[in-house]
Amino acid sequence: MTLAEPQTTLAVRCNDVVKTYGSGNSKVTALRGVDLDVRTNELMMLVGPSGCGKTTLISVIAGILDQDSGECEVFNHDFKHMSAGEKTRYRGQTVGFVFQAFNLLPTLTAAENASIPLLINGMKRKEAVERAQATLSRVGLGDRGHSLPAQLSGGQQQRVAIARALIHGPKLIVCDEPTSALDATTGHKVMEILREVALGEDRALIIVTHDSRIFEFADRIAQMNDGQIVKVVDSHMELDKH
Amino acid sequence: MLMIALKMLIGDRAKYIALVAGIAFAALLITQQASIFAGFTRRAGSWIRGVNYPDIWVTDQTMEFSDDLKHMSDMKLHRVRGVQGVAWAVPMFKGIIQVRLPDGTQKTVRLLGLDDATLIGGPPEYVAGELKDLRQDAAVLVNQADLVKDLSLPRDPSGRKLGVGDRIVINDNQARIVGIYRSPKEFFWGSLIYTTYSRALAWAPKERNRLTYVLAKAAPGEDPTTVARRIEAQTGLLARTNAEFDRATIMWMINNTGILPNFGITIALGFVIGALVAGQTFYSFVLDNLRSFAVLKAMGLSNKRVLMMLVLQVVIVGSVGYGLGLGLASVVGYTMRDTEIAFFMPWVIPVFGAVGVLVCCMLAGVLGMIRVLRVEPAVVFKN
Numbered sequence: 341m342t343l344a345e346p347q348t349t350l351a352v353r354c355n356d357v358v359k360t361y362g363s364g365n366s367k368v369t370a371l372r373g374v375d376l377d378v379r380t381n382e383l384m385m386l387v388g389p390s391g392c393g394k395t396t397l398i399s400v401i402a403g404i405l406d407q408d409s410g411e412c413e414v415f416n417h418d419f420k421h422m423s424a425g426e427k428t429r430y431r432g433q434t435v436g437f438v439f440q441a442f443n444l445l446p447t448l449t450a451a452e453n454a455s456i457p458l459l460i461n462g463m464k465r466k467e468a469v470e471r472a473q474a475t476l477s478r479v480g481l482g483d484r485g486h487s488l489p490a491q492l493s494g495g496q497q498q499r500v501a502i503a504r505a506l507i508h509g510p511k512l513i514v515c516d517e518p519t520s521a522l523d524a525t526t527g528h529k530v531m532e533i534l535r536e537v538a539l540g541e542d543r544a545l546i547i548v549t550h551d552s553r554i555f556e557f558a559d560r561i562a563q564m565n566d567g568q569i570v571k572v573v574d575s576h577m578e579l580d581k582h
Numbered sequence: 583m584l585m586i587a588l589k590m591l592i593g594d595r596a597k598y599i600a601l602v603a604g605i606a607f608a609a610l611l612i613t614q615q616a617s618i619f620a621g622f623t624r625r626a627g628s629w630i631r632g633v634n635y636p637d638i639w640v641t642d643q644t645m646e647f648s649d650d651l652k653h654m655s656d657m658k659l660h661r662v663r664g665v666q667g668v669a670w671a672v673p674m675f676k677g678i679i680q681v682r683l684p685d686g687t688q689k690t691v692r693l694l695g696l697d698d699a700t701l702i703g704g705p706p707e708y709v710a711g712e713l714k715d716l717r718q719d720a721a722v723l724v725n726q727a728d729l730v731k732d733l734s735l736p737r738d739p740s741g742r743k744l745g746v747g748d749r750i751v752i753n754d755n756q757a758r759i760v761g762i763y764r765s766p767k768e769f770f771w772g773s774l775i776y777t778t779y780s781r782a783l784a785w786a787p788k789e790r791n792r793l794t795y796v797l798a799k800a801a802p803g804e805d806p807t808t809v810a811r812r813i814e815a816q817t818g819l820l821a822r823t824n825a826e827f828d829r830a831t832i833m834w835m836i837n838n839t840g841i842l843p844n845f846g847i848t849i850a851l852g853f854v855i856g857a858l859v860a861g862q863t864f865y866s867f868v869l870d871n872l873r874s875f876a877v878l879k880a881m882g883l884s885n886k887r888v889l890m891m892l893v894l895q896v897v898i899v900g901s902v903g904y905g906l907g908l909g910l911a912s913v914v915g916y917t918m919r920d921t922e923i924a925f926f927m928p929w930v931i932p933v934f935g936a937v938g939v940l941v942c943c944m945l946a947g948v949l950g951m952i953r954v955l956r957v958e959p960a961v962v963f964k965n
Binding site: 459 | 590874884885
């Protein structure tokens with residue numbers, strides 16, 4: 341009897357992706373022919389100095405920004421070949437987001453915030469909020485469903501944001517500096533939750549971060565510089581020191 | 583998503599109240615000023631509407647409105663009576679005349695003479711006496727509202743008011759008050775004192791022609807408008823139905839008093855101020871929530887549904903603001919019902935106000951909507 345090989349199909353495949361902003365003298369090239377593969381069941385971190393193109397790359401991967409050239413497929417779907425409506429719909433079903441500043445709606449409770457992706461996908465409010473309550477329990481906030489964001493700590497708010505990113509079962513979760521607004525302990529806890537709850541189910545996580553304290557959670561780390569991936573490594577020990 | 587839109591709107595209490603207040607202020611100004619304008623125009627024809635029995639008013643050809651007193655020869659009455667389709671026709675006099683009150687005060691009033699036989703055209707409501715009391719010697723009827731204004735007795739040390747039995751002097755003729763009537767307020771100036779036609783002619787300054795109006799009734803089965811045109815064709819006089827005479831008087835007032843542009847300016851100001859306040863506040867609300875809208879768009883909310891959220895927010899703000907403004911205007915109108923303020927709110931004013939507020943809200947919302955529709959979801963990654 342042999343153990344089954346873990347499935348490692350490609351979640352994201354970027355090939356020679358180029359993105360520029362502005363024109364003429366103010367033209368800035370944010371991505372200069374990026375190649376990147378992200379596998380399912382993998383936590384990939386994008387690291388690199390400010391302005392190297394990390395956020396632009398995850399924006400392209402998440403389908404909220406169009407590349408100028410090159411291909412970027414997410415689970416074999418290239419946003420470039422989709423209409424705006426198709427892209428929006430696909431993003432709503434396939435991608436979950438976690439932001440540095442949490443981006444919770446301040447007038448909604450934690451459960452209501454977490455339920456938003458389900459509402460966007462057409463679920464009835466009552467059922468969506470019930471599901472959100474259950475998802476909040478998975479991230480350790482079962483008792484805070486009725487709290488407003490202002491009544492929660494930074495770590496708790498980020499956990500609500502994680503619940504929001506997970507609730508609709510997206511295949512890809514993109515996180516932009518999810519721990520940079522948190523202290524070390526809280527950031528560590530948030531990463532543990534992300535690894536425990538978000539990974540699996542043939543899902544892929546891409547995390548953009550500067551926070552070297554959380555590198556240990558990555559399966560692979562892609563180092564970017566000046567709009568290009570300069571190195572993809574399995575351990576942060578192999579990263580170039582700058 | 584609509585519930586989320588509602589919570590986003592109401593959650594920011596200060597902005598929500600400012601938005602509703604802006605719309606309510608616009609609605610108040612628009613509906614209240616329009617109602618006062620309607621009240622004034624209504625007063626212009628109130629006397630005509632108070633004269634119940636006739637269908638047709640026949641006057642000199644040059645008479646533009648109800649108090650444009652141009653007299654005709656008495657013979658015209660007979661010519662009107664001779665027109666086919668006229669059931670009956672009676673004379674009426676209206677003229678300006680001097681009155682001396684018991685305390686010696688002199689006033690200029692309007693004297694109205696009713697047909698001696700029928701007393702047609704008399705006031706419909708009385709607080710003392712009745713119409714038939716005009717048949718008494720030297721009898722006159724005075725308006726209750728005038729007893730504290732034009733016909734008050736400022737020189738009387740007792741501070742009393744004129745009443746039934748008091749004597750007044752009309753153009754050097756002794757007259758006796760036999761009744762006090764109540765009537766809707768008029769736009770036109772001066773007290774209106776009723777007496778009989780013959781007595782009015784006897785008291786009024788001598789003129790060759792003194793017949794002011796012929797009040798006529800169309801025979802059963804005859805259309806008053808058709809009869810009026812027939813009277814005009816056969817007599818060369820101006821014959822108007824009640825509605826035509828009422829409308830002509832209102833139009834004269836609108837065209838000759840500047841009342842329309844005066845009220846129009848206030849209504850327009852209400853509209854502009856409301857639109858500006860609501861527009862600025864709503865735009866500011868949208869800017870404050872721009873990131874939230876961008877997050878929703880990034881998470882897969884289509885522009886169409888974002889637009890629906892914004893429309894709902896505008897509709898809620900507009901409805902609540904409009905309801906408050908209209909309610910406030912109604913309360914103000916009700917409170918002032920017995921004052922000189924003319925306030926009349928027919929159904930068309932709330933409809934007109936709703937359209938005005940709708941335009942205010944659309945202007946308020948459209949800039950914010952454009953901004954939200956244009957925001958790139960990618961901004962969610964910018965801090």
